[in-house]
Amino acid sequence: MTNFKIFKYANPAKFLYLCEKTFIYLVLLTIIFLSFGLYQGFFNSPEDYQQGNLVRIMYVHVPSAWMALMIYSSIAIASCIYLINKHLLANIFCKSASLIGASFTLIAIVTGSIWGKPTWGTWWVWDARLTSVLILFFLFVGYMVLFDAFDDPTKGARAAGILVIVGFVFVPIIKFSVDILELRTLHQGASVSKLSAPSVHESMLWPLLVMALAYAAYFISLLLVRMRSAILAARVRSLRMMQAQRASRAAIVPERP
Amino acid sequence: MNGFEEYFAMGGDGRFIWSAYAVAALVLIGLAVASVWSYRARRSEFNVLQELDGGTPRSEDGNP
Numbered sequence: 001m002t003n004f005k006i007f008k009y010a011n012p013a014k015f016l017y018l019c020e021k022t023f024i025y026l027v028l029l030t031i032i033f034l035s036f037g038l039y040q041g042f043f044n045s046p047e048d049y050q051q052g053n054l055v056r057i058m059y060v061h062v063p064s065a066w067m068a069l070m071i072y073s074s075i076a077i078a079s080c081i082y083l084i085n086k087h088l089l090a091n092i093f094c095k096s097a098s099l100i101g102a103s104f105t106l107i108a109i110v111t112g113s114i115w116g117k118p119t120w121g122t123w124w125v126w127d128a129r130l131t132s133v134l135i136l137f138f139l140f141v142g143y144m145v146l147f148d149a150f151d152d153p154t155k156g157a158r159a160a161g162i163l164v165i166v167g168f169v170f171v172p173i174i175k176f177s178v179d180i181l182e183l184r185t186l187h188q189g190a191s192v193s194k195l196s197a198p199s200v201h202e203s204m205l206w207p208l209l210v211m212a213l214a215y216a217a218y219f220i221s222l223l224l225v226r227m228r229s230a231i232l233a234a235r236v237r238s239l240r241m242m243q244a245q246r247a248s249r250a251a252i253v254p255e256r257p
Numbered sequence: 258m259n260g261f262e263e264y265f266a267m268g269g270d271g272r273f274i275w276s277a278y279a280v281a282a283l284v285l286i287g288l289a290v291a292s293v294w295s296y297r298a299r300r301s302e303f304n305v306l307q308e309l310d311g312g313t314p315r316s317e318d319g320n321p
Contacts, residue, residue, distance in 0.1 A: 047268075054270045057277045064281065103288050111277040118273050218285065222292055229296040232303050239306045 033214035040207035071101035079161035096226035
């Protein structure tokens, strides 16, 4: 019966209408922000006095870490809404956003590693920030696996929702692992001190913020595609179920002459 | 052309910078392509099912 509920709630005509109307503008916005951000990052921002051109990795690395944290937090909030209100659109949001969040986390880890090699002399260290971001990635992966681990999709959604809410304790740890707690970390000494001190020059802050906007626009446009896809999947499931029920009823009760 | 090559080399750090951007581009483009593909697949699956559903007469005897 849950599938009929999904059919009922996950088909808000308003949401699909909004998707169709805004999608093309979101894609355009992504392209505009991305080209402007890349132009600013490569041609209109200076080399760092310590890192030289390597600082340009920041424009692709830092916004993906921001997005990873933002998406994880939004999934945690949406999971609360789903667990309390049983609002199925919230559930569809969680399912659709998780893979995008995992991808941004992966980008943050890999680009950070590539940045670390020439600046710190190592691809990886097990310090507070790097380890906690790796745990965030595993949380995303575990969330997606748990979501699909049950035959009953509502059971999976509930279990995964609890996991993501419990894992939310890591978000402040990640956020403040370099900013406030002053844990010993390579990350702090090498680059974030420049962010916490007001020494990120405007010429570097602008491309960073524009790239963050580009990532956000990308996230929302892709989210709409994935949510529509998930809604269609729910519809397909309920159509299949209806047809199966009709078929079994026809098999049990013979047609009247 | 020399200016371009010099810019591309990024003062010797080019391989790090370009590989970082390549990783990000690969992941983001791959995710977008996969999402659009799966959307299209579900769309066509849905259309087929709906046509099938429309083709069969709806049962009138006690369908919930």
